[in-house]
Amino acid sequence: xxxxxxxxxxxxxxxxxxxxxxxxxxxxxxxxxxxxxxxxxxxxxxxxxxxxxxxxxxxxxxxxxxxxxxxxxxxxxxxxxxxxxxxxxxxxxxxxxxxxxxxxxxxxxxxxxxxxxxxxxxxxxxxxxxxxxxxxxxxxxxxxxxxxxxxxxxxxxxxxxxxxxxxxxxxxxxxxxxxxxxxxxxxxxxxxxxxxxxxxxxxxxxxxxxxxxxxxxxxxxxxxxxxxxxxxxxxxxxxxxxxxxxxxxxxxxxxxxxxxxxxxxxxxxxxxxxxxxxxxxxxxxxxxxxxxxxxxxxxxxxxxxxxxxxxxxxxxxxxxxxxxxxxxxxxxxxxxxxxx
Amino acid sequence: xxxxxxxxxxxxxxxxxxxxxxxxxxxxxxxxxxxxxxxxxxxxxxxxxxxxxxxxxxxxxxxxxxxxxxxxxxxxxxxxxxxxxxxxxxxxxxxxxxxxxxxxxxxxxxxxxxxxxxxxxxxxxxxxxxxxxxxxxxxxxxxxxxxxxxxxxxxxxxxxxxxxxxxxxxxxxxxxxxxxxxxxxxxxxxxxxxxxxxxxxxxxxxxxxxxxxxxxxxxxxxxxxxxxxxxxxxxxxxxxxxxxxxxxxxxxxxxxxxxxxxxxxxxxxxxxxxxxxxxxxxxxxxxxxxxxxxxxxxxxxxxxxxxxxxxxxxxxxxxxxxxxxxxxxxxxxxxxxxxx
DNA sequence: CTTTCAGTTGGAAGCGTTTCCAATTCCCTG
DNA sequence: CAGGGAATTGGAAACGCTTCCAACTGAAAG
Numbered sequence: 001x002x003x004x005x006x007x008x009x010x011x012x013x014x015x016x017x018x019x020x021x022x023x024x025x026x027x028x029x030x031x032x033x034x035x036x037x038x039x040x041x042x043x044x045x046x047x048x049x050x051x052x053x054x055x056x057x058x059x060x061x062x063x064x065x066x067x068x069x070x071x072x073x074x075x076x077x078x079x080x081x082x083x084x085x086x087x088x089x090x091x092x093x094x095x096x097x098x099x100x101x102x103x104x105x106x107x108x109x110x111x112x113x114x115x116x117x118x119x120x121x122x123x124x125x126x127x128x129x130x131x132x133x134x135x136x137x138x139x140x141x142x143x144x145x146x147x148x149x150x151x152x153x154x155x156x157x158x159x160x161x162x163x164x165x166x167x168x169x170x171x172x173x174x175x176x177x178x179x180x181x182x183x184x185x186x187x188x189x190x191x192x193x194x195x196x197x198x199x200x201x202x203x204x205x206x207x208x209x210x211x212x213x214x215x216x217x218x219x220x221x222x223x224x225x226x227x228x229x230x231x232x233x234x235x236x237x238x239x240x241x242x243x244x245x246x247x248x249x250x251x252x253x254x255x256x257x258x259x260x261x262x263x264x265x266x267x268x269x270x271x272x273x274x275x276x277x278x279x280x281x282x283x284x285x286x287x288x289x290x291x292x293x294x295x296x297x298x299x300x301x302x303x304x305x306x307x308x309x310x311x312x313x314x315x316x317x318x319x320x321x322x323x324x325x326x327x328x329x330x331x332x333x334x335x336x337x338x339x340x
Numbered sequence: 341x342x343x344x345x346x347x348x349x350x351x352x353x354x355x356x357x358x359x360x361x362x363x364x365x366x367x368x369x370x371x372x373x374x375x376x377x378x379x380x381x382x383x384x385x386x387x388x389x390x391x392x393x394x395x396x397x398x399x400x401x402x403x404x405x406x407x408x409x410x411x412x413x414x415x416x417x418x419x420x421x422x423x424x425x426x427x428x429x430x431x432x433x434x435x436x437x438x439x440x441x442x443x444x445x446x447x448x449x450x451x452x453x454x455x456x457x458x459x460x461x462x463x464x465x466x467x468x469x470x471x472x473x474x475x476x477x478x479x480x481x482x483x484x485x486x487x488x489x490x491x492x493x494x495x496x497x498x499x500x501x502x503x504x505x506x507x508x509x510x511x512x513x514x515x516x517x518x519x520x521x522x523x524x525x526x527x528x529x530x531x532x533x534x535x536x537x538x539x540x541x542x543x544x545x546x547x548x549x550x551x552x553x554x555x556x557x558x559x560x561x562x563x564x565x566x567x568x569x570x571x572x573x574x575x576x577x578x579x580x581x582x583x584x585x586x587x588x589x590x591x592x593x594x595x596x597x598x599x600x601x602x603x604x605x606x607x608x609x610x611x612x613x614x615x616x617x618x619x620x621x622x623x624x625x626x627x628x629x630x631x632x633x634x635x636x637x638x639x640x641x642x643x644x645x646x647x648x649x650x651x652x653x654x655x656x657x658x659x660x661x662x663x664x665x666x667x668x669x670x671x672x673x674x675x676x677x678x679x680x
Numbered sequence: 681c682t683t684t685c686a687g688t689t690g691g692a693a694g695c696g697t698t699t700c701c702a703a704t705t706c707c708c709t710g
Numbered sequence: 711c712a713g714g715g716a717a718t719t720g721g722a723a724a725c726g727c728t729t730c731c732a733a734c735t736g737a738a739a740g
Contacts, residue, residue, distance in 0.1 A: 001455070003726055014690040019728060026729085027687055046453040050393050051726035054695040059390065061433075069418050070620065075409050082409070082436040086443050091456065093401075094434040096422040103426050113386040115341070116431065228624045258624055261601065280410065284568045284598055343696055354720040359698060366699085367717055391696035394725040 002043045011039035022047065049091075061091040062305060063117035065107065067124055069096050071222060072251055072279050073294050077123050077145055080298025088306055093117060097125070108134045118313070119305040121298075122149060124193070141308035141315035143301045147193055148319075153304060155297050155320045159193055162290045162324050163200025163246070166274050169288070169326060170244045171208045173334050175272060178205065179216035179234055179242035181227055181252045194219065197248045197276070216242050220252055227255030235263050235271075243335040244272035250279035250289050257285060257331065268333035278327065286330035297322050342383045351379035362387065389431075401431040402645060403457035405447065407464055409436050411562060412591055412619050413634050417463050417485055420638025428646055433457060437465070448474045458653070459645040461638075462489060464533070481648035481655035483641045487533055488659075493644060495637050495660045499533055502630045502664050503540025503586070506614050509628070509666060510584045511548045513674050515612060518545065519556035519574055519582035521567055521592045534559065537588045537616070556582050560592055567595030575603050575611075583675040584612035590619035590629050597625060597671065608673035618667065626670035637662050 004022075008015045013032055020026035021036035028036075039045075053059040064081055066074045078094070085092045093116065095107045108131045112120065117140065124146035127135070132150055135142055142152040170178050180201045183194030198217070205212045218234050220226035227247060235241060247253035253275025257267055265271045267286075275282070278291030300322065308315035344362075348355045353372055360366035361376035368376075379385075393399040404421055406414045418434070425432045433456065435447045448471045452460065457480065464486035467475070472490055475482055482492040510518050520541045523534030538557070545552045558574050560566035567587060575581060587593035593615025597607055605611045607626075615622070618631030640660065648655035 001726095005726080015727080016690055016692090016729075017688080020689095023728080027689095029688060032688080044453075046450060046455075048455050048726055050390050050399065050454075050456060051695090052728075053390050054394060054697090054726080055728035057695085057728095069409075069415050069422070075415060078409050078434070079436060079438070082434065083438060083440070083443065086436075086446060086451075089446075089450070091433050091451065091454075092435075093431050094404075094418070094422065095432075096419060096426075098419070098423060100423070103423065106426060106429075110386060110429070111426075111431065113384075114390075114431075115386075115388050116390060224621055225624045255624070281564055284565045284595070341696095345696080355697085356699075356720055356722090357718080360719090363698080367719095369718060372718080388696055391725090392698075394696080394727085395698035397698095397725085 002045050004045070004047070006043055007036065007039045007045050010043060011035040058309070059116055059118050060089060061093055061117050062302065063093045063095060063112060063120045065095040065097060065112075065120065065122045065125060067097050069094075073146070073249070073277060074123055076294030077121075077298035077301075080295035080300075081121060081302050082298075084299040084302035088302070090118075090302075090306070112138055118309050119143075119315075121145060121301045121305065122152075125149075126192075139313075141305050141313055143304050143315070145297050145301055151317055153308075153315050153318045153320075155301055155304070155322055157292045157297075157322050157324050159196040160200035160203070162276055162292070163197040163248075164204040165324075165326060166246050166276060166290055167201050167204035168208075169274060169328070169332065170246060170272060171204065171210065173244075173272065173332060175244040175335050176208075176210045177216075177240070177242045177335075178210065178244045178246060179213075179218070181230055181234075181245060181247040181256060182217060182219045183222050183248055183252075184219050194248060201246055220255070222249050222252060224251045224255040224258070227252030228259050229255075231256040231259035232262065235259060235265070242271070244274070244332070247273065247275045250275035250277035250282055250287060253287055253289065253331075254279070254281060254285060257287070267331050269336055272332040272335070274332050278325075282327070282329065288329045288332040289327050291325040291327050293322060293324070342385050344385070344387070346383055347376065347379045347385050350383060351375040398649070399456055399458050400429065401433055401457050402642065403433045403435060403452060403460045405435040405437060405452075405460065405462045405465060407437050409434075413486070413589070413617060414463055416634030417461075417638035417641075420635035420640075421461060421642050422638075424639040424642035428642070430458075430642075430646070452478055458649050459483075459655075461485060461641045461645065462492075465489075466532075479653075481645050481653055483644050483655070485637050485641055491657055493648075493655050493658045493660075495641055495644070495662055497632045497637075497662050497664050499536040500540035500543070502616060502632070503537040503588075504544040505664075505666060506586050506616060506630055507541050507544035508548075509614060509668070510586060510612060510672065511544065511550065513584075513612065513672060515584040515675050516548075516550045517556075517580070517582045517675075518550065518584045518586060519553075519558070521570055521574075521585060521587040521596060522557060522559045523562050523588055523592075524559050534588060541586055560595070562589050562592060564591045564595040564598070567592030568599050569595075571596040571599035572602065575599060575605070582611070584614070584672070587613065587615045590615035590617035590622055590627060593627055593629065593671075594619070594621060594625060597627070607671050609676055612672040612675070614672050618665075622667070622669065628669045628672040629667050631665045631667050633662060633664070 008018045018036045021028045021033040049060045097104045119141040122144050144154045182198045202212050218230040220230040245256050260271045275289045282289050348358045358376045361368045361373040389400045437444045459481040462484050484492050484494045522538045542552050558570040560570040585596050600611045615629045622629050
């Protein structure tokens with residue numbers, strides 16, 4: 001393969017100068033820079049980041065750890081991060097934890113320790129003490145998305161706030177019989193996010209003087225299918241039905257809509273539904289939601305990390321709150337029955 | 341950081357021996373092997389694959405190139421490949437081409453050439469001559485999933501066959517007025533898959549003596565939303581409505597179901613719908629489909645590549661046909677009107 | 681016309697492994 | 711007990727870069 005030595009030879013320069021010219025670091029005369037570039041282009045030379053990383057310690061590679069690759073939020077973060085990294089010339093190593101504990105273990109105890117990545121993005125991971133330590137042991141900048149990561153920088157949305165906002169949207173329309181589909185508390189790969197959103201829901205309800213009925217709070221695993229089942233139960237078993245449902249994610253809102261249709265309930269006439277996310281399907285389904293710009297969160301994480309990398313790998317733990325945006329579509333409306 | 345030298349010192353062995361002991365290659369006495377292992381474990385030593393790759397040429401990293409991270413099929417392939425790689429101790433570098441031509445270009449002209457990957461999996465990519473050349477220029481094993489990749493090994497399903505199978509399922513139920521939602525031919529990131537599936541559809545129709553009505557063949561971009569729009573047009577504009585729809589993917593089948601519901605059409609009473617994929621949502625929606633085990637295809641691709649890697653990076657171009665499986669659920673039934 | 685200094689340049693020492701090669705040890709043969 | 715081959719070991723040379731350092735250049739300053 002053609003190496004930097006070949007380029008140097010062709011350009012009539014030393015290896016050192018070519019390296020400086022190509023990397024843009026250090027002083028090189030414009031002429032030499034141009035000759036180096038030209039020679040590299042002619043030879044189709046591409047730097048080997050492997051070798052480069054050995055010498056410089058920079059791998060030009062960022063690790064992205066996600067609990068799953070199927071849930072919409074994670075795909076969106078991947079997409080946003082991937083594009084931002086591509087643009088910066090960085091590779092993206094994907095660690096899909098999945099449900100297998102052995103996989104999870106090896107990601108934290110082998111893969112991440114191989115000094116292959118300059119930085120790590122951890123998405124919606126509820127980490128154990130040991131895992132956090134492993135992460136910090138890498139001595140690399142880390143940013144967490146979707147919840148707090150002790151000692152790391154974090155990008156998050158105001159979960160309590162948006163839950164309140166969503167609930168208030170329903171309350172504002174005149175609903176008082178509002179159900180909530182939350183996440184499983186035990187779903188240990190997620191931050192305490194279910195609880196937080198649920199807290200916002202309850203707070204808004206209380207503030208409005210609406211009773212929170214325990215039987216109208218059901219939980220699911222954040223998937224369409226799980227919420228579909230939960231919503232069926234909610235809608236079937238109630239002696240009295242809620243007139244609105246606030247789901248903790250769009251996928252669960254979609255599951256709710258599907259379940260409602262099974263019962264012949266019209267959306268929004270018989271049931272209003274609101275979610276959180278900004279899922280692509282929301283458009284088709286007319287789902288009212290709170291858009292949290294997951295793609296943007298992924299991109300922001302990358303920008304944060306690249307900043308830290310060029311800053312000598314130091315990243316002050318910080319907390320960035322990402323803006324959200326209520327998108328009103330056709331799944332929410334004034335309840336048919338006169339409000340209390 | 342602790343390096344192999346530290347391990348060697350601690351174990352009272354030479355660096356060379358420790359390297360052999362840890363990698364399992366070359367002859368090492370059981371005693372030395374054990375001492376090396378122990379010392380490595382005690383020090384929490386993890387091999388740097390960067391350095392390792394410089395010396396050995398093996399990166400322990402596989403590149404996965406996908407057109408998008410959102411469409412179900414791609415996520416599923418990623419999931420399957422990711423798990424298989426994790427198990428083998430390999431990293432997965434994800435290249436999400438996306439819609440940006442510049443990104444696409446840099447993936448093929450920069451990223452893949454950096455000698456960072458031992459092998460490449462390319463999913464559903466319709467590649468240009470130049471791109472194929474770049475790929476082969478890497479001189480690494482390549483496997484394509486979802487369609488032919490000139491000169492590379494391929495994992496695919498029998499697209500014509502399953503399209504026939506799907507169509508025959510509808511025909512067998514008594515349908516004759518069958519519409520088809522195909523992919524955009526011009527959708528250049530996909531193989532000629534839309535055409536192939538459409539061909540199978542037409543063949544089955546012809547064989548059954550059913551006319552193929554051009555106005556009942558509409559195309560979309562393989563997404564739920566796109567198919568939703570296409571199906572709305574199909575269902576709205578027809579002076580006569582089809583009694584069944586065969587969609588070239590589950591996501592498009594789902595879009596069709598959503599559109600049908602907008603028109604008050606009951607599934608399957610008024611409209612039967614069948615798709616192809618094995619999408620998770622199929623279960624909730626009762627979607628009849630042909631499961632193509634995308635996860636399995638991803639895993640198989642990995643196994644194929646790992647085989648090639650241990651075989652000196654040579655991979656005979658071959659063609660593996662992955663099995664598919666008709667899953668009959670509730671979205672297809674005998675048409676209400678008496679069949680012709 | 682020296683001196684000085686910033687801007688350029690090349691040599692060479694690593695970076696952390698693998699692997700070739702030669703040396704050593706050990707266990708069998710004869 | 712010498713000789714031979716296999717198994718085991720360590721030294722050292724790569725692998726393809728970056729970067730420290732010293733040497734050199736030229737122009738501005740004195």
